Amino acid sequence: MPITRNKRTRPAALVLSLLLALVAAGCASQFPQLYPPNASTSQGAEVRTLYDIVFVLAVVIFLAVEGAIIYAVVRYRRKPDDADLPPQTHGNNLVEIIWTIIPTIIVVYLFVVSWQALNTVEAKSDHPGVRVKAIAERFAWSFAYLGDDGTTPLFTTDAQGHGVFGTMVVPVGEPIHVTLHSPDVIHAFYVPKFLFKRDVNPGPVENNFDFTVDAGDVGQTFRGQCAELCGAGHGGMTFEVKAVTRAEFDTWLKQQIDAAKKAPPASGSPPAGSPPGGSPPAAGPVIELAAQNLAFDKATLQAPADKPFQIHFVNKDNATQHNVQIKNPDGTVAFSGDLVTGPAEANYNAPALKAGSYPFSCVVHPAMTGTITVQ
């Protein structure tokens, strides 16, 4: 049976007009560019330069090859009078060698420039201005500021009110050395504006890297987020990097260290008795809360104002993870308990809260919600 020749469409023209329509639609609306954002670190600027090189080559290659495809499709359509076979070309060694060598040269060039950029991005300073240990734990970030020896913690941002929870404050214009620690699963430290991410591997060997925020970005706050799937709360595992001047940083750090000395952070499971010293008891009143059938058993809880309290949380759902996360009225996280796989229970030490109304939920099941009234 011969091939039907009367039904001829022009896919090339169709495809072309489609692509044009897409491009036009793109330009008309406020479409983001095909570029990453301008980097806010010197390392990120290297990445951006490299991206631009790859991008230019990519566009040239795409246009050349796509142009050849479209040309062939338009030019070599079978015509009604094409009865004879076209020339039966089986190959041509010369052109095949040429089109093997040209891509080889291009990829070797790309390899060399990316290796050079890599060495800059990976370079580490002998005398970083600040040493921070970023701790990624399901599903929150905290940041321990370390002494010059790189090991002694000065203070740690945490959910108990030290520093700003989930915020890393750094001075601009000097290298910041970050080590990455995870006590549970793999996470990844990712700040889009730095054009950089690095995995946070659990285990004895911790990844580390340096970054230097541009002096021009002082006062900026950069959004960061976990980039390696770490469980149900992965999407909400965000943090911020706040860039300040060196003077502001010194003042802030001193304040935080002093505050941390006055009130040592609550440990994981404080003894029930009253701790020594004048600090308020870590384990205040105990609030009972349970989760069953993907719901909390209470929609409202009462807690005392300005006093840490404890939540005795019982997860009755078999093989299902729940936790309790308390949010401040402005939407930031005030406290996030460890996930508990049911059936099991946990004692959460919640921080002191000011009087007011605080929503709580389970990070795994956002539909599980309630309100804590603090008074």
Add this chain to the structure above:
Amino acid sequence: MATTALTPAATYRSALYEWVTTTDHKKIGILYLVNSFVFFFIGGILALGVRSQLAVPDNKLFSPDLYNQLFTMHASLMLFLFIIPILAGFANYVVPLQIGAPDMAFPRINALSFWMLPLAGIIMLAGFLVPGGAAAEGWTSYSPLAQAKYSGVGTDLWLVAVTLIGTSSILGSVNFLVTIFKMRAPGMTMFRLPILVWTALVTSVLVLMATPVLTSALIMLFIDRNYGGAFFDPANGGNAVLWQNIFRFYSHPAVYIMILIVMGIVSEVLPVFSRKPLFGYKAFVFATAGIGALGFSVWAHHMFTTGTVYLPFFSFMTFLIAVPTGVKMFNWIATLFRGQLTFATPLLFALGFLTMFLIGGINGAFSAAVPVDFALHDTYWVVAHLHYVLFGGSVFGVFAGVYYWFPKMSGRMLNETLGKIHFLLVFIGFNVTFFPMHLLGLEGMPRRIATYASTAGWNQLNLLATIGSLIIAASAVPFLWNVLISLRSGEPAGDDPWEGNTLEWATTSPPPPYNFDHLPEIRSERPVFDARHGRTGGHGGQS
């Protein structure tokens, strides 16, 4: 033209018995195809779930743990139960025919390989019914997240299912290798093998070398989870990144397992519809073998941000593997040049493959440049890249194969108008869905997040991608309708509706049991072309 004998109507019971017990490679091939399409549609529905959740910010349509199950099962079904098996299905149907063999070398093992797949699929999907739900760690199942501490029985079911699928692949690959080496018809030398057979051969070698590595990793993880092992659990002295090394040692060659046979399909379709031989046959064979070999040296390019690999080596090898892939692209385009192109649906999908795979190759080069990968890794850029390779590449090639061989398998032509509507919808839907993901990745949207804040600036692009996914879903309608009406009342195909080159077109449609009453002489890689035109010229020096 030999008359086409359609299978006479049989009683329901005996037909069922026949399909369940068959060892005919053609029937098994069709079983593979149908089974794979069932999982393709289930996987597609899961993808629509993913896109519905991401259509708007702060969406609470699905809880995050259910969302994680959705994308994990979407990827697992699409990779393990759709792309890999459907290519095995095409090879099953076509390879014995193209080499002039009566069947596969081991017909019963062939049946066993197939029947493991629906079983594995049921086991994997059963995860949705157990407490804690299906596996939710992503199809990569990274440890420690996949340890018993963090995940439920669904993950065990997933491990069992993937082990079964791997075993099926390994058995199949041995079968293909023996068939190709031992059962070629007289005159069918290695350099007269159709390119599809070459790609099936190289794929089988990859499966044989890579899949046992995956199987061992799966068993080790199963031991970790259930019998107190600690291979991959740093909390007990194991190593988390070890899992990634072993898994990726499989899963990068697996990318070629998912694309080489597709390249074979395209290399069958382009010459037939341009009435020319494939340009540079031998270069194509060497490029296929080269991709297969280099494929084993690039696994750690999935791990650039782990801080545990020697970056320059894997960067260099990753760039290098672009060369044989580029050579293939040039050979395909040179095949079109000075040809006489007929735009039947198989050619449209093959051209769609060229265009989309071109983008999928080029956007992969960004990630080979290590520092750029630091920015793009695990963002939606990577989601765009992998879909341009595996959907724009593999799925378009699969559809080219379906439209190309459906007449051979069924004896009836598919409707061309519906086929073109199908192509147009998939082509548009695909690009509207996945092109915006490049931009989302550049804007910093990580993959695998269940929802995002409305202030993140990702709202419009996500909505656009979701609209695109609905267009893709709509494209299933003309396709399924086409298959249904064509099976009932399609135009009879005859032996050789496309003026094909290779031996499957020298027998009836569908072919009789054991395939051939007699074979034409085989003096080149295009025996049926030679018989039609009275020529004996093959590629360089092979005449």
